[in-house]
Amino acid sequence: MGEIRDLYQEVILDHNKHPRNFHKMENADSTLDGYNPLCGDHYTFYLKFDGDSIGEVSFEGSGCAISKASASIMSTVLKGKSREEAETMFELFTGIVTGKIDPAEHIAELGKLAAFAGVSEFPVRVKCATLPWHTMHGALQGKNDNISTE
Amino acid sequence: MSTMWNDKTSVATQSATAAFDAWRVRADFPLLKQTVRGRPLIYLDNAASTQKPKVVIDTISRFYSEEYSNVHRGVHYFSQLATDLYEDARRTTQKFLNARHEEEIIFVRSTTEAINLVAQTFGRSKLGPGDEIIISAIEHHANIVPWQMICREKGATLRVIPMDEHGELILDAFEPMINEHTKLVSIVHVSNALGTINPVRDIIDIAHRHGVPVLIDGAQSVQHLPVDVQELDCDFFAMSGHKIYGPTGIGVLYGKKALLDDMPPYQGGGDMILSVTFERTVYNDIPYKFEAGTPNIAGAIGLAAALKYFRSHDITALAAHESELLSYATRKLQEIDALRIIGTAKEKASVISFTLCAVHPHDIGTILDQHGIAVRAGHHCAQPVMQHFGIPATVRASFSFYNTMEDVDALVHGIHSVLEVFA
Numbered sequence: 001m002g003e004i005r006d007l008y009q010e011v012i013l014d015h016n017k018h019p020r021n022f023h024k025m026e027n028a029d030s031t032l033d034g035y036n037p038l039c040g041d042h043y044t045f046y047l048k049f050d051g052d053s054i055g056e057v058s059f060e061g062s063g064c065a066i067s068k069a070s071a072s073i074m075s076t077v078l079k080g081k082s083r084e085e086a087e088t089m090f091e092l093f094t095g096i097v098t099g100k101i102d103p104a105e106h107i108a109e110l111g112k113l114a115a116f117a118g119v120s121e122f123p124v125r126v127k128c129a130t131l132p133w134h135t136m137h138g139a140l141q142g143k144n145d146n147i148s149t150e
Numbered sequence: 151m152s153t154m155w156n157d158k159t160s161v162a163t164q165s166a167t168a169a170f171d172a173w174r175v176r177a178d179f180p181l182l183k184q185t186v187r188g189r190p191l192i193y194l195d196n197a198a199s200t201q202k203p204k205v206v207i208d209t210i211s212r213f214y215s216e217e218y219s220n221v222h223r224g225v226h227y228f229s230q231l232a233t234d235l236y237e238d239a240r241r242t243t244q245k246f247l248n249a250r251h252e253e254e255i256i257f258v259r260s261t262t263e264a265i266n267l268v269a270q271t272f273g274r275s276k277l278g279p280g281d282e283i284i285i286s287a288i289e290h291h292a293n294i295v296p297w298q299m300i301c302r303e304k305g306a307t308l309r310v311i312p313m314d315e316h317g318e319l320i321l322d323a324f325e326p327m328i329n330e331h332t333k334l335v336s337i338v339h340v341s342n343a344l345g346t347i348n349p350v351r352d353i354i355d356i357a358h359r360h361g362v363p364v365l366i367d368g369a370q371s372v373q374h375l376p377v378d379v380q381e382l383d384c385d386f387f388a389m390s391g392h393k394i395y396g397p398t399g400i401g402v403l404y405g406k407k408a409l410l411d412d413m414p415p416y417q418g419g420g421d422m423i424l425s426v427t428f429e430r431t432v433y434n435d436i437p438y439k440f441e442a443g444t445p446n447i448a449g450a451i452g453l454a455a456a457l458k459y460f461r462s463h464d465i466t467a468l469a470a471h472e473s474e475l476l477s478y479a480t481r482k483l484q485e486i487d488a489l490r491i492i493g494t495a496k497e498k499a500s501v502i503s504f505t506l507c508a509v510h511p512h513d514i515g516t517i518l519d520q521h522g523i524a525v526r527a528g529h530h531c532a533q534p535v536m537q538h539f540g541i542p543a544t545v546r547a548s549f550s551f552y553n554t555m556e557d558v559d560a561l562v563h564g565i566h567s568v569l570e571v572f573a
Contacts, residue, residue: 003187004520008513008571017508039512039528040542062542064510065572125516 006118007125008065015069020076021058028058033146034135036127041067045135054078054086057136064128066119071132073112083140089113090137096120097129170471175463175552178203182552189522192560197342197370197501197548198526199392202456206396209455210448221447222421222438236447239454240437246457247387248378249404256403256410256437257450261369262292264388264403265336267440268365269296271413272386276333279305284327284335284362287313287538290342291531293367297336306333313538317344317493321352328360335364339371343532343546344493345476345501347375354384363409369393373550374472374499376465379404391449396456400449403440410436417442468551472500475549479558486565492544500549503530506565509572511543517571518545521564 025031025046034043041063048056057075062068074093078086093113095101099120103110119129135147176182181201184191193201213235219228221236237252244252258264273283273296283297287310294308301308309327312320328335335357340347354364363385368377373394379387386409391400405413415422415433419442424432433439479502483489488507506514515527526546529536536542547561 004517004567004571007516013572039510040536041512042542062510064512066513122516125512128512 003118003121007122009115009118011073011112011115012065012069015072016065019059019068019072021056022060022072023058024060025056025058030139032135032139032143034061034131035146035148036063036067036131037148039064039128041128041131043067043071043132043135045071045132045139047136047139050080053080053082055080059132063131064125066116066125066128067131070116070129073115074132074136077111077113078136086136086140090133093133094130097126170464170467170551172471172552172554176554178205178459179552180204180207186522186524187520192521192523192557194547194549194553194557194561195524195526196373196550196553197393197530197546199398200373200395200550201552202397203395203459205459206452206455210397210452213448213451218448220444232447235451236445239450242454242457243402243450246372246461247389247402247404248380250380251407253436254404254407254410256405256440257445258401258403258440259399259446260392260401261367261388261390262296262401264386264401265293265365265367266296267403267416268334268336268386268388268405269300271416271440272334272409273297273300274304275414277301277304277306280331281306281333282309282329282331283307284309284311284324284332286311286319286337286348288317288319288341288344288346288348288535289336289338289532290367290369291533292369293336293338294534307331311337313535316495317341317346317535318495319346319348321349321356324353325356325360328357328362332360332362335362336367337364338367338369339377340368340374340499340501341493341532341535342370342501343530343535343544344495344503345498345548346493346495347371347497347499349497350384351382354382358383370499370501373460374469385409391453391456394456395460396453397449400446400453402453407436410440415442416440419443421445463551471551472549475553475555475558476500476502478555479547479549479561482558482562483565486562486569488569489565492539492541500553501546502548503544503546505541505544506568509568511545513572514545514565514568517568518561518564521560521567523561523564525561 028046029049030047032045043059043061045059057078059071096103097116097119103117116129138147179201217231219232221233223229240255241252243255297308311324339350357364365386366384368387368389372389385406387404389402392398422434422439422442424434490505492503511527528543
């Protein structure tokens with residue numbers, strides 16, 4: 001079961017069970033849906049800006065443990081980040097879960113996101129982890145169409 | 151039970167009451183000897199596709215090594231040999247479904263293509279504005295979307311027989327839906343998502359009382375139940391090769407001769423014509439009218455090998471074994487408090503869909519995979535069925551005659567591991 005615990009780390013299980021910022025946001029500056037048609041994961045993300053920085057992030061919806069924990073942790077780490085910082089974290093996160101970036105070299109920047117390093121060993125689950133980030137990336141780029149990871 | 155299953159090739163020592171020896175059957179399937187991450191493979195994804203017996207693999211290999219050429223073309227030796235084998239495969243399939251005429255068997259790619267063929271030929275020529283097609287709430291997307299497409303094009307309406315909370319069709323609602331605009335009823339025999347065996351015989355009888363033809367989607371039925379298209383009296387029957395131990399890329403459309411003769415061609419090309427000039431083309435007779443281009447010759451021959459292999463078993467003993475697997479698995483899974491079985495019809499094939507409280511099917515599938523257990527997690531190409539039960543997805547364990555009670559125990563053990571991770 002070693003490998004399974006690499007994927008389902010305590011921090012992921014905790015955020016799945018008790019997702020943070022898991023609610024609808026009134027008066028959001030940006031609202032975007034993320035959808036993975038293959039497994040039915042479906043979330044709505046809400047963003048509120050504070051000047052050029054991200055003020056609040058929240059989300060609602062349903063999906064697997066990996067996608068829900070990813071959305072929850074993302075919502076906590078993006079708060080207060082500038083758009084540029086958020087984009088950098090998007091690149092870093094997608095890099096580690098696809099195995100293109102070695103998480104050991106970015107421990108300080110990753111923080112809790114390091115829990116997702118194990119996802120790279122489960123290729124079919126990469127889309128679960130990246131769905132929230134792709135949706136957020138789309139929202140930051142001003143996209144209005146829903147984001148699909150298929 | 152039809153006698154067609156017990157022809158002279160059957161193993162004489164088997165009888166309906168003898169215990170089915172799944173362990174002996176397993177030896178015929180090379181892939182079942184594989185390990186997954188050091189663990190023996192427990193293959194419970196048979197409704198998605200079945201594994202292939204060695205005789206099918208060898209038949210295809212021999213065909214390409216020793217017998218191959220194109221069919222219906224040349225006068226040379228191998229063209230004749232390949233044509234004979236291809237047409238033999240048609241007769242084997244005819245015998246398997248007990249079709250009256252061999253030309254009623256059309257080789258296609260899959261059940262999906264068989265249904266699309268009927269939608270694009272029968273549907274295109276018969277449907278007009280205001281006409282209706284009846285399907286059901288339990289259909290696979292392959293028996294929904296082709297009808298939506300042709301209905302939209304023709305201004306026709308798709309009507310849906312409802313389903314109850316057990317995953318059984320509400321038959322009382324069916325007959326009142328039929329009217330003078332109803333052009334076809336198209337119903338799945340066995341539900342891929344829930345395992346429900348639909349009362350297709352009753353549905354066909356009711357539709358025929360009103361003069362409406364019926365298509366039966368047999369993708370999930372022929373590998374579990376004896377099917378006799380004359381006894382059923384269905385007008386069309388669609389099936390796939392890969393779900394009955396044959397190769398991928400080959401499927402069958404059965405249609406009654408009079409209907410097929412009356413239908414326009416599906417695709418244009420070689421083999422489907424008698425003569426071509428730039429002014430006028432004369433179409434070939436059935437089945438060739440519907441088999442444009444070089445067909446999947448090896449696929450048809452591999453399918454015939456699979457059907458012969460399947461039929462070499464005693465279907466009564468096979469069905470009894472699968473039924474035992476279903477009831478044992480149902481009982482063991484029901485003992486798990488957090489588990490809810492989706493689809494509790496009285497008549498079911500050996501397919502069990504379930505959800506596990508607060509654990510998403512995708513997570514269950516990943517953890518079971520770590521135990522070497524292959525199941526399907528998702529909506530099973532039946533999103534309306536999932537919507538009916540108010541869930542996004544299920545885990546589906548689907549059993550073949552080569553599965554054993556030990557496979558069920560492994561599944562139950564795997565589910566307990568899932569619950570430990572998500573405790």
